Amino acid sequence: MGIAPAGSTPGNEWYAIQAAGNLYLQSPIYELTAAGTTFTPPAVLTLTYNNLITGPIDSKLRVCRYNTVSQNWVPVARQIVDYGQRRIVAELDGLSLYGLFAFRDTTAPEVTILSPEAKEYAHTGTVAISYQTTDPEVSGYASGVTATRVYLDGALYTNTTIALSGMVGEHVMKVEAEDAQGNVGSASVTFTVYLAVDVRIEPEVLKVNPGVLTAFVTFPAPYTEAANGIVSATCEGAAYERLNAGDSSDKVILKYRREDVEAALTAQGQTLDTEFVIRGTWTNAVGTYVFQGTDSITRIE
Numbered sequence: 001m002g003i004a005p006a007g008s009t010p011g012n013e014w015y016a017i018q019a020a021g022n023l024y025l026q027s028p029i030y031e032l033t034a035a036g037t038t039f040t041p042p043a044v045l046t047l048t049y050n051n052l053i054t055g056p057i058d059s060k061l062r063v064c065r066y067n068t069v070s071q072n073w074v075p076v077a078r079q080i081v082d083y084g085q086r087r088i089v090a091e092l093d094g095l096s097l098y099g100l101f102a103f104r105d106t107t108a109p110e111v112t113i114l115s116p117e118a119k120e121y122a123h124t125g126t127v128a129i130s131y132q133t134t135d136p137e138v139s140g141y142a143s144g145v146t147a148t149r150v151y152l153d154g155a156l157y158t159n160t161t162i163a164l165s166g167m168v169g170e171h172v173m174k175v176e177a178e179d180a181q182g183n184v185g186s187a188s189v190t191f192t193v194y195l196a197v198d199v200r201i202e203p204e205v206l207k208v209n210p211g212v213l214t215a216f217v218t219f220p221a222p223y224t225e226a227a228n229g230i231v232s233a234t235c236e237g238a239a240y241e242r243l244n245a246g247d248s249s250d251k252v253i254l255k256y257r258r259e260d261v262e263a264a265l266t267a268q269g270q271t272l273d274t275e276f277v278i279r280g281t282w283t284n285a286v287g288t289y290v291f292q293g294t295d296s297i298t299r300i301e
Contacts, residue, residue: 026061027100032092042078042091047100049086056180057081063090066097073101105143108185109135109177116162116173118189120290122196127162131187133177143180150175167193168223168289192290195223199278199293206300211258212241215278217251217293224250226282226291233280237264254278272300 027047049061058081064073079090088100114130121127133145150157151174162173174188198218206213213235219226227250233240238260244253262272275296281288 025099026102029066029097029099031097032095042093045090045092045098047088047090049088049100051086057083057088060102060181061088062101062103063088064099064101065092066099068096073099075103103143105135105179105181105183107136108183109133109145109179111175111177111185111187113173113175113187113189116189116191118191120192120194121164122292123164123166123168123193124196125164127164127191129157129160129162129173131175133175133185135177135179143183145177146180147178148175149178164193166222168195169193169287194290194292195219195226197278197291197293199276199295201276201295201297204298206258206297208258208301213256213258213261213276215254215256215276215295216246217254217278217291218246219250219252219291221250223291225284226289227252229282229284231281231283231288233278234264235276235278236261236270237268274298274300 045063047063053060062075063079064075067074076090076092079088081088112132114132116127129150133148135143135145153171170190170192172188172190174186176184176186178184200216202214215235230243230252233254235256238256240254241257242255246252265272275294277292277294279292281290
């Protein structure tokens with residue numbers, strides 16, 4: 001069954017009459033009535049639109065049905081735009097009041113960043129870029145997300161992963177989503193990349209006496225200068241007792257007292273075990289950065 005009211009919808013009165021919310025009436029209201037009538041399969045309502053209305057018509061014009069229960073206009077479930085004939089073809093599942101409305105979407109899409117997360121990553125890895133976008137419905141309709149853009153530290157970024165080598169420090173990733181009517185929403189995440197260093201702990205058997213842990217730390221290229229700019233270096237949160245230069249410019253030797261390490265662990269609600277995390281910071285002319293490495297010994301006596 002097909003229904004085609006005569007006449008064309010106005011094209012020069014866009015958003016002229018606001019019916020409800022963000023819906024603006026663009027045509028006469030057509031009363032198609034016969035109490036209790038439903039259509040299976042759906043009937044088809046065809047409305048023409050003026051050629052002054054251009055662009056993505058499906059995101060601008062919607063055929064709506066008046067819901068007598070909720071007393072508002074609701075977009076029909078399915079409509080097709082025939083650009084060649086300047087027609088909008090809508091499926092009707094029953095008789096009611098129908099009209100053609102312009103939909104003025106002023107609500108920006110929502111963005112949720114899944115990866116990277118707001119945490120630390122080792123400089124030796126890569127991290128995938130993952131996010132979700134939604135365009136909230138207004139008056140029962142959303143114009144839909146048509147474009148997304150990713151920025152890394154302010155610059156447009158087109159890759160789907162981030163290689164973290166050479167990126168030690170703090171970074172900001174921003175994702176923008178734009179809908180069919182030009183509204184832009186965004187979300188940002190700040191993450192930190194730390195320098196993963198090689199750590200060797202001695203002795204293999206830690207005894208009470210002398211009770212000293214020695215950490216041999218090697219800084220990888222191109223960050224070897226970090227060995228000369230160390231600001232802090234802890235073992236499980238305990239400060240070092242002594243820092244010495246290693247046998248080359250990319251190495252340092254750190255010494256920790258067992259009792260200090262045990263006290264730091266106790267303060268964190270932990271106990272001494274055979275794995276130790278060395279973590280610290282170094283500084284240069286640009287800023288302050290984090291390094292971290294881990295090693296295990298054989299046993300503790």
